[in-house]
Amino acid sequence: MSTPFPFTAVVGMDDLRLALLLNAVSPAVGGVLVRGEKGTAKSTAVRALSALMPEVDVVAGCRFSCDPASPDPRCPDGPHESGPGTPRPARMVELPVGASEDRLVGALDIERALSEGVKAFEPGLLADAHRGVLYVDEVNLLHDHLVDLLLDAAAMGASYVEREGVSVRHAARFLLVGTMNPEEGELRPQLLDRFGLTVEVAASREPESRVEVVRRRLAYDDDPAGFAARWAGEETALRERIVTARALLPEVRLGDAALLQIAATCAAFEVDGMRADIVMARTATALAAWAGRTDVLAEDVRQAALLALPHRRRRNPFDAPGLDEDKLDDTLEEFKGEDDDPEPDGPGDGGGPGDGGGGPAPDSGSDAPEDSGSGEGDAPGESPRPGTGGPGGGEQAAVQAGEPYRTKTLSVPGLGEGAAGRRSRARTEHGRTTGSRRPRGALTKLHLAATVQAAAPHQRARGRSGTGLVIRKDDLRQATREGREGNLVLFVVDASGSMAAKRRMSAVKGAVLSLLLDAYQRRDKVGLVTFRGKDAEVALPPTSSVDAAAARLESLPTGGRTPLAAGLLKAHDVLRVERLRDPARRPLLVVVTDGRATGGADPVALAARAARLHASEGTASVVVDCESGIVRLGLAGTLAGDLEGTCITLDELRADSIAGLVRDVQGAQGAHGTQGVQGNRRRAA
Template sequence: MGLALVLTSISPEIGGVLVRGEKGTAKSTTVRGLAEVLPWIDVHDGDRFSADPHDPAASSPDLPTSSAAVVSRPVRLVELPVGATEDRVLGSLNLEKALTAGSVEFEPGLLARAHRGVLYVDEVNLLHDHLVDLLLDAAATGQVTVERDSVSVGHSARFVLIGTMNPEEGELRPQLLDRFGLAVEVAAPRDPALRVEVVRRRLAFDRDPAAFVETYATSQTELTRRISQARHRVDEVTLGDAAMLKIAEVCAAFEVDGLRADIVTARTAVAHAAWAGRRFVTRDDIRVAALLALPHRRRRNPFDAPGLDEDLLDEILGDDDLPEPPEPEGPTPTDDPSDDPGDDARDSDYTDPGTPDPSTHEADRPDPLSDEMPDSVQDSAPDSTPDSPQVPPQPGAGGASSTVKAGEAYRPRLFTVDGLGQGTPGRRSRALGSTGRRVGAASGRGNGALHLVETLRAAAERHVSQEPGAHDGRLTLHASDLRTAVREGREANLLLFCVDASGSMAARRRMTQVKAAILSLLTDAYRRRDKVAMIAFRGTEADLTLPPTGSVEVAVSLLDDLPAGGRTPLAEGLLTAADVVRRERLRDARLRPLLVVVTDGRATAGADAVERSRLAAAHVAGMGVPSVVVDCEDGPLRLGLALTLSAHLQAEHVPMARVSATGLVDVVNGRVA
């Protein structure tokens, strides 16, 4: 992670870094510490857009001429909150001056403030998609153009984009993953000695922050100097034809989509060569760049674990180093950090090759951001993530049980819940919220942004209705005049599957198709920020095998391990579904669920199983949960029990002789809430 952050700081054109890791692994701490070690920058005094005074092509809307004094300041670390609005990110009209002086003036947003600095998005996977697209487009082009509210402004926005996320809370769309230049996986160390050292340093910082910072001042200054030298050296690095051909071979061998991977790998290799003090790109530079730039681009769907086959990478690169291009004329670097520091001596009570020693000078100790990639960064296999919960054996299942894998997932058609909700922003059903197109205005201080036109209209109407002499002719604003924008966008929904996993449903083909449909909907749901859950009932009880989640890694392991066989506790399955809906409504009353019951309608667990099933279905119907009953009854003799169940549930009944994945998705897509 440290190496990726430094390389993208040396060459911001790489496109930023996405950091994926479990909670409590110091992702945010490391990113915030990056700004402290970056070299200071020169700016014009009073320039809100931080234009480079030494770049003849740079311009600022604040300073049409470069007559202002030049000052130096630290690099800014601008944090983008998850709940930020588009106006705050891009900038908008200065309302104070518009209302008081009647002038049109642009108020810069977060992207202008982050120019030539670091833009940090914590929990980027929870950020609304249209904001993520906006950020990544700005990071790729380096420009922001604002055309809104009588304002037309364009300014530079070149920054180091860094996003952190916990995969347990949901994934990022593959299209967005590809737009991040580099991606790394981080995990807490398992070595007790390393964990003790982390705790020791944290406690030392809490006791005396100033003394702790002073202890590492020399090392931090040396790191800043090395980054500055690498920035000046990066334009002198030669990327030879042999190196470019090898990069193309690596990207083609790993079957990454498009050519962005080739470009990012080349830029990263050049930055790494500059960081190591070399004037040309070597095999080691390409290897490090590939490990950082390619793993997240090989994911074809959310179920693919990120990672790279290092044996295949080494086979492609070969044992021989690349031919050295002709050395350019001029002096060679005086310091070469690429020399192997493994034999250097360290004076420390605690030996840790991966952490800095404040008593040792940077040049005389192992480099914490060396060419050697730590295992936790090299490989993002599932071992680096928390253990997935396992499905325990179900007591009292009765009869034999079998487990089948899900079929191949596919892309389902878009389906929506009818009506106009107010749920969490997503990309599925229509909803009123803080994002989307403006469809009206509401009075008072709502959650939306200020609707300036309607606010002025309300003030004007009140002004006209007043008696002559009640005002001095000027338009004044009162609190009652405020109007907020009402926007129509999209919301996320909860898809709750209640699946009969009893013996009557245990046919291998049938369960494979059911699981494939659920996985297909889950793939689409995570892209649209939906929640998906599944309940399986068999034997004498029902289990919430897939709690409401958007994390596809956990979902895959749980669904594949779902057994089938035994009796049919239909009532327990429906009551568990009602309990899940109740809990989710307590967490978020605006989240609209859709219950899909996949069963043949039989209830065989207990003497009063049929009556308990009827009462449970009536209870679910009384909660107002929109439902669909998918009738899986098959064979020449049919009892029509699923049809009776749908009447008790007040649900739509869909006969289906064979539960095909395509058929199940079509049923959900065609549901009218």
């Protein structure tokens, strides 16, 4: 086993180190989510924590790490009798992003089941992590089915396995630590709330600090053991301080004044549920124990709020995490109680990296959504200037998007084999079992019943004796399963002069923002192509970061001609590259336009040919018709016919619209022209 980088040798990142140490003192805090850009030593700091965790006593020979003082009565390796146990280091178990469900929760031991005819359970990573740390690097990229299993285990403190004739329950209480780069997409809110604390990390901009980071890293890479030996004294002292704080923790008093401040703070920031209050209380208590005190002070409550609330106050995925510290201070001052003693009554109040006394964490965001740099420009833009809707129209400043709303479900027809997600039907490794087949290549999901059924008629001919089945390779059957996949949703947005009216563009941006929110919830990749003036541009290459797409949309200016063909051709280029890069992920083209095409010799014919190019390659398409007014030309419907897709209006896009239809792209396959599209509008899914 390689020598881990010493925790005390990590440069800076006081908030991260403090959050990890508080969880080491009190695992009930509930773990840490570490958010930050790539290359900021997030994983290094987390892995270094394992060497500081105190040892745990386990029942000898128990694969599920039962506590000998209070063994689990339902342990699969039990029953155990209370008594002295065997000490061992606390484990840090890493969950790979691409892990299988069997590897996480465990499964039937197929080899023993087929050869010996017995039901034997093979534990998974949740069993290994019991009473230790479960670490997930790039946790935001974790597949949905694994997220669901983690949520269940974290909520119940146990893992339940009901599959393939196996019924097992075992304890699974672990410290959940995850790292993520927000540029690669956000976490589902349910999992986000399961992390007790969150910290934002970023590389230092101070040259001296960066030099020290490089110097220490090079020294470690040259001689890991020697480097660790030079920090052994600091590591030992920190480990002893953790043990001392753990021993003091039961004696810490959380007074009524501190509890009132905690409750008032959570209410002031409008966090959902009561988990935030509980986590803040546990964190403030751990902070007091870490500082060597037996009373929780206002400074502990403040620090606890900065660690426990930023990720919980987000109202939607496009809100920046963070707290308004002025509002926090005002709330704490307003609800300051009489028993809040400003004088510390124990050692450890001095400053220092990660010791709880070095002041609040840096502000990780603002309380209001970030300005995307659009420049707003709303005051002079009540209506487009003369000529903006036609040739040579001027450019309008960006306008704010309308309020997002829940949209109808748009999906790709057929059965795909793409990445796990929540949009379209797909053959997946996880989902409901729909049948079996002979394996093509390596066997990944055994269909046990089908395998036994295939082997059963041949047992006498194969000379079977005893309880085990005689299984041959030809008998093996692969389970076929159906679930949902994530798609590549490529938005092609008309930003020309005909769309430049402030009210209309606000509604269009609100619609696209709503679709982006839907894409976030369904685990899609998204891309953004815009067209106006003389050409089209890729405003955002396909990415998993919906936040980035929302920011580009917010700053989108409008004006000029309507090069619709250029937008469609640019989208075709993007999809062609993505098919080579990720061939299993099926695309969904969403064109947001009023259907007009201007500029060039024959813009309408060019747009029709570009649309038919998408149709010839089987790209599923939706046209969101933005045309308004009493007289309507129906050009968006014609475009949808050329795309062999479907056409919906902005009003119909809403899930709660009067039409009340749940629309599937499949309904438009084979529909051509305006007449076919209008027929699709009338047909309920």
